[in-house]
């Protein structure tokens with residue numbers, strides 16, 4: 288099963304591991320990601336599949 292992680296703030300899948308400096312500034316706990324699109328650092332939303340993620344994106348667009 289493939290996990291899909293997405294940004295909690297903007298829903299982007301463009302996530303990366305925060306740099307060491309960012310980790311020190313934010314006292315970031317392991318498992319957090321930085322969003323390349325909106326700069327949010329935190330725990331991502333984890334979906335079980337691409338289908339679940341697609342549904343989420345659809346819902347987000349309809350709001």
Ligand SMILES: [Zn+2]
Pocket residue numbers: 294295296297298299322323324325326327
């Ligand atoms: Zn984002």
